Amino acid sequence: MKIVIVDDDKLVALSLKTILEASQEVEVLALGQNGQEAIDLYYQFQPEVLLMDIRMDFMTGIEAARHILSKYPLARILFLTTFSDDEYVIQALKLGAKGYILKQNFDSILPAIQAVYSGQSVFGNEIVSKIPQFMNNEQGKDFSAYGITAKEFEMIELVAKGLSNKEIAKKLYLSEGTVRNYLSLILDKLDLRDRTQLAVFYYKN
Known part of the structure; x- marks a missing residue:
């Protein structure tokens, strides 16, 4: 699988690259640090999966995803974040993101990428449990x-x-x-x- 990783913490991005490539199932094409770089890198490489943080400088992952999906509606975007704010979850779902998992669920990252690559949608248990609650208000x-x-x-x-x-x-x-x-x-x-x-x-x- 060819992916791009975008995270405003460079150390986190490099660590993810090292760990994921060690599995020999993932090739990381490029690393980015903000939403604008996510857009530029996606347009340049058109990766099979874009692994992207939510809160970043200059442009959030949500804003970047909106731009990317407007041009590439089949883009596979997996959000990886330390935040489980309801509003982010709602926005990610509405945009058509393929997944939203929390960084602390480290063991689930590679399986989530594999699932998204195969066409599935993946949301961590913490996220799934919130869906009825925050959708009932809409x-x-x-x-x-x-x-x-x-x-x-x-x-x-x-x-x-x-x-x-x-x-x-x-x-x-x-x-x-x-x-x-x-x-x-x-x-x-x-x-x-x-x-x-x-x-x-x-x-x-």
């Missing part, structure tokens, strides 16, 4: 207005609970292919990008 939308059927709504609930396609298929007595087709149709109806945004949409309601 104005909801009416599922029926989007033509969501009872079966589709049931599937949305299972996605929001964290079930995989295989688990959903088993629970609803469907094939995994059928589940994938359902989810693709649901995302299209709701104009959402992925399962994480679908879970957020569910909790808003």
Whole structure:
């Protein structure tokens, strides 16, 4: 996996580079120290995963992600931070970030990068536990207005609970292919990008 690391603490960035490259699964293409450098480095290298801090000088990781995703909507951005502020989590989810984990969860960093690289969305347990709480305060939308059927709504609930396609298929007595087709149709109806945004949409309601 080819990645770029952006963190305003140069020592942290270098340490992450050394540790991740030692796994022989990761190649760090470049290091940056602020949001503007994150944008420049992403445009230059177009890494498979961008590992980026949130709070940085000149431009935050959130602002940088917004710029990058506006041009590269499929960019895989994994936020790595010491802060678990609700507002950051909300912004990261709304932007379409692929992950948000805390720096102190060191053992989860490489697995998170691997998961994001494979197309999954990853949020640490501390983050996942907050989603219902901070989404309940946001104005909801009416599922029926989007033509969501009872079966589709049931599937949305299972996605929001964290079930995989295989688990959903088993629970609803469907094939995994059928589940994938359902989810693709649901995302299209709701104009959402992925399962994480679908879970957020569910909790808003």
